[in-house]
Amino acid sequence: MVAFGGSSRPVPSRVAATGLSFTFYATFAIVLMFLDQRGNWLEYARYGLSAAAYPVQLAVNSPTAAWDWLRDSFATRETLRAQNAALQAENRALELRTLRMEALQVENAQLRALRAALPEVVVKWLPAEVMNIELSTLRQRVVVNKGASAGVFKGQAVLASGGLIGQVLRAGPWSAEVILITDPEHAVPVQVLRSGLRTIAVGQGNAGVMTLPFLPVNSDIKVDDLLVTSGLGGVFPAGYPVARVTEVGRDPGQPLAQVRAQPLAAIDRDREVTFVWFRPGHPAAPVPLAESAPPPGLAGAPQDAPPRPAVAP
Amino acid sequence: MNARVHEPRGAMLLAAFIALIFQVVPLPDWLALVRPAFLVIVVLYWSISAPRAGGLFFPFLCGLALDVFRGAVLGEHALALVIVAFLAIRMHLLIRNKPLFEQALIAFAALALYEFVVWCIDGFSGHTLNSGLRWLHPITGGLLWPVVCGLLSRTHRPR
Numbered sequence: 001m002v003a004f005g006g007s008s009r010p011v012p013s014r015v016a017a018t019g020l021s022f023t024f025y026a027t028f029a030i031v032l033m034f035l036d037q038r039g040n041w042l043e044y045a046r047y048g049l050s051a052a053a054y055p056v057q058l059a060v061n062s063p064t065a066a067w068d069w070l071r072d073s074f075a076t077r078e079t080l081r082a083q084n085a086a087l088q089a090e091n092r093a094l095e096l097r098t099l100r101m102e103a104l105q106v107e108n109a110q111l112r113a114l115r116a117a118l119p120e121v122v123v124k125w126l127p128a129e130v131m132n133i134e135l136s137t138l139r140q141r142v143v144v145n146k147g148a149s150a151g152v153f154k155g156q157a158v159l160a161s162g163g164l165i166g167q168v169l170r171a172g173p174w175s176a177e178v179i180l181i182t183d184p185e186h187a188v189p190v191q192v193l194r195s196g197l198r199t200i201a202v203g204q205g206n207a208g209v210m211t212l213p214f215l216p217v218n219s220d221i222k223v224d225d226l227l228v229t230s231g232l233g234g235v236f237p238a239g240y241p242v243a244r245v246t247e248v249g250r251d252p253g254q255p256l257a258q259v260r261a262q263p264l265a266a267i268d269r270d271r272e273v274t275f276v277w278f279r280p281g282h283p284a285a286p287v288p289l290a291e292s293a294p295p296p297g298l299a300g301a302p303q304d305a306p307p308r309p310a311v312a313p
Numbered sequence: 314m315n316a317r318v319h320e321p322r323g324a325m326l327l328a329a330f331i332a333l334i335f336q337v338v339p340l341p342d343w344l345a346l347v348r349p350a351f352l353v354i355v356v357l358y359w360s361i362s363a364p365r366a367g368g369l370f371f372p373f374l375c376g377l378a379l380d381v382f383r384g385a386v387l388g389e390h391a392l393a394l395v396i397v398a399f400l401a402i403r404m405h406l407l408i409r410n411k412p413l414f415e416q417a418l419i420a421f422a423a424l425a426l427y428e429f430v431v432w433c434i435d436g437f438s439g440h441t442l443n444s445g446l447r448w449l450h451p452i453t454g455g456l457l458w459p460v461v462c463g464l465l466s467r468t469h470r471p472r
Contacts (some may be wrong), residue, residue, distance in 0.1 A: 022399045032388030049381045134339045
């Protein structure tokens with residue numbers, strides 16, 4: 001920008017970046033950061049910018065998409081038949097497992113002394129594909145090809161086959177950024193299915209590992225315990241599988257146990273995710289937090305989460 | 314004749330666009346860790362070899378694009394790139410006359426400065442990411458510098 005010509009050093013006549021223009025751009029950048037970080041005042045600007053970014057994302061994704069299309073269209077009859085058979089077998093297994101679902105629901109309602117069985121908590125779901133865009137190397141985030149035009153909203157829960165996979169961090173018009181449960185800035189309120197123990201599972205920036213850093217040494221947790229969402233925190237509904245405990249370290253000298261778990265959803269391999277909408281008012285639906293919205297990265301964690309204690313790694 | 318006619322603005326934008334694509338193309342994890350910051354290198358190159366073509370507006374725009382694509386706080390990469398480009402433009406005559414090897418060292422330092430600024434802002438904005446692996450890419454970036462120079466110097470008439 002030569003327009004900001006108030007040069008303090010006249011000798012090299014071709015100064016392109018004066019201190020003045022530097023101050024201008026640096027201040028502008030800092031103001032932008034402040035507005036974006038503090039007030040969420042740039043929602044609309046973000047929305048527009050992500051619309052502008054969409055064509056490039058499509059272009060980057062296109063080789064993979066073209067390859068998938070080619071593979072699909074040249075799939076042989078044998079492969080298709082095999083696939084079909086496998087899907088039918090899976091479908092039969094699933095049907096068998098849900099046969100007693102109705103009866104169990106009624107029984108559950110009776111046990112809970114309710115008059116009628118509760119309706120399903122999920123009212124709508126929308127499959128989406130993960131786009132091949134790398135966001136940041138050390139973070140666990142993905143871009144998917146459905147956005148606000150399909151009804152996706154910020155803070156929405158995202159499932160994949162196997163279990164919970166993350167939540168929507170930012171929804172653009174045609175694409176959305178999903179923060180995965182394994183991102184180091186993400187935390188899910190979970191419950192140990194066996195014992196009912198509630199805690200928080202935190203991501204580690206690694207697709208196969210989550211940690212449960214806030215459990216005392218004497219807490220009732222074992223290897224192979226299933227962790228499901230506890231429904232606290234206002235984002236995820238109760239009862240969705242999240243991870244399985246793989247390692248419990250109890251050091252008597254430490255106040256807290258070192259617990260690791262493996263996410264059930266194939267986080268680094270699944271190309272398909274599902275956005276879900278919940279019936280508001282359902283007992284299993286997430287209860288929205290009363291007042292302040294949680295910070296974007298930690299929306300899953302309760303506000304009064306204990307500070308991370310100084311545990312030796 | 315007006316000097317502006319020769320400013321390689323088209324090549325600049327095209328190079329930045331291609332660099333941006335390289336920066337967001339998915340790679341296997343181990344490769345992604347050493348992926349150089351292509352866009353920063355390209356901005357650095359143009360700041361040194363054509364400082365008047367884009368001024369500080371070009372780095373700012375590239376940084377903003379990076380922010381949008383990487384889902385960072387708006388202005389984070391923009392600030393880092395503006396700082397790096399400002400220093401590079403201020404010293405472009407010095408850097409331009411150095412041998413390629415020294416230029417690569419300077420590029421390494423500039424990339425490290427860039428990563429340092431981003432790291433600081435990450436810390437300020439609460440996006441802590443305490444992995445030492447983020448400091449790997451300036452090394453590969455410095456190694457890539459001669460290649461980028463060789464490619465980009467063909468797109469315009471270096472002065």
